[in-house]
Amino acid sequence: MKSYQGIKSIHMTGQVWQIRSLLKQWQKQWGPEATIAEILSKSK
Secondary structure: OEEEEOOOOEEEEOOHHHHHHHHHHHHHHHOOOOOHHHHHHHOO
């Protein structure tokens, strides 16, 4: 799986189970209420 993070976007390519796994990992790290915009702004 590959993921690319831009200034205002995130692009993920891979199989569905890989993307779901990454999203669940982010949910654990950032909390279930976090949005993609918040994750991008905090990870700068």
